Amino acid sequence: MLYYLSKYSIQYVNKYCYFRRYLLKYNRLIKEGNFLFYIQEGANISMIYTTEVNNMCCVAKGPNHGPAPIPEEGKWVQVKEVKDVSGLTHGVGWCAPQQGACKLTLNVKEGIIQEALIETLGCSGMTHSAAMASEILPGKTLLEALNTDLVCDAINTAMRELFLQIVYGRTQTAFSEGGLPIGAGLEDLGKGLRSQVGTMYGTLEKGSRYLEMAEGYITKIALDEDNEAIGYKFVHLGKMMEMIKKGTDANEALEKASGVYGRFDEAVKVIDPRQE
Numbered sequence: 001m002l003y004y005l006s007k008y009s010i011q012y013v014n015k016y017c018y019f020r021r022y023l024l025k026y027n028r029l030i031k032e033g034n035f036l037f038y039i040q041e042g043a044n045i046s047m048i049y050t051t052e053v054n055n056m057c058c059v060a061k062g063p064n065h066g067p068a069p070i071p072e073e074g075k076w077v078q079v080k081e082v083k084d085v086s087g088l089t090h091g092v093g094w095c096a097p098q099q100g101a102c103k104l105t106l107n108v109k110e111g112i113i114q115e116a117l118i119e120t121l122g123c124s125g126m127t128h129s130a131a132m133a134s135e136i137l138p139g140k141t142l143l144e145a146l147n148t149d150l151v152c153d154a155i156n157t158a159m160r161e162l163f164l165q166i167v168y169g170r171t172q173t174a175f176s177e178g179g180l181p182i183g184a185g186l187e188d189l190g191k192g193l194r195s196q197v198g199t200m201y202g203t204l205e206k207g208s209r210y211l212e213m214a215e216g217y218i219t220k221i222a223l224d225e226d227n228e229a230i231g232y233k234f235v236h237l238g239k240m241m242e243m244i245k246k247g248t249d250a251n252e253a254l255e256k257a258s259g260v261y262g263r264f265d266e267a268v269k270v271i272d273p274r275q276e
Contacts, residue, residue, distance in 0.1 A: 070169025074177030079167065082111035082141050087171030088180045090188075093158025100126045103195075104158035105185045106137070106145075108166060113137050113145055117185035118155060119195045126152045142166065192238015209273040215261060222260075222267030231262025233270075 100122015
């Protein structure tokens with residue numbers, strides 16, 4: 001079996017390990033990078049202490065009350081191992097250049113990720129990493145999921161933020177008895193299972209353009225006599241696609257999935273936010 005001789009660099013080992021010469025002589029010390037490995041058959045290697053520590057006297061340890069309990073799914077739990085952790089929660093991460101973000105939702109049961117919802121906004125690489133994450137994350141422990149080697153830093157950063165919430169008892173289900181069932185993550189998406197995304201654009205010269213709201217894809221913006229926005233018309237793409245899949249004509253589905261918000265009917269002028 002292969003064991004670390006020391007966590008210190010070779011320079012430290014050269015200086016302090018008096019039996020290095022013996023081990024090298026009998027080919028029981030292996031150099032690998034900046035570390036030395038010691039081969040020992042049959043028994044585990046004992047802890048190595050410096051001379052200063054060896055010369056210290058022992059001071060008895062007082063009472064050990066364990067970690068402070070944290071709320072988990074309606075219970076107070078002293079977390080000592082990964083398997084002691086359960087809960088559903090959300091977290092947001094961002095990539096290094098901060099040109100994209102990820103909202104990550106995890107449902108953890110006894111330390112194992114049972115459900116993961118990954119919503120990303122940014123580059124194409126981020127969406128592809130989200131596809132990978134949906135396969136990689138379920139089944140992993142929280143510790144394994146902290147370093148999944150995903151291309152997108154935003155997902156990794158979100159995982160870090162979730163880890164902090166979960167291990168400190170700040171989950172969404174901290175006081176929910178029994179937690180939430182697997183599948184609860186989809187409730188954030190609504191009908192049609194689409195992420196709710198807000199996309200707006202504006203300039204000083206031409207003003208604001210609503211492109212996508214919680215209701216859906218914006219097709220028209222209503223303006224009053226002062227050219228101020230007073231409402232909009234939208235298409236709920238999730239509902240429209242559901243109707244089309246069930247055989248509804250595309251034009252009919254578009255009409256049925258459309259709606260208006262605000263004082264749209266009072267508009268003096270209606271514009272297409274993408275063309276006008």
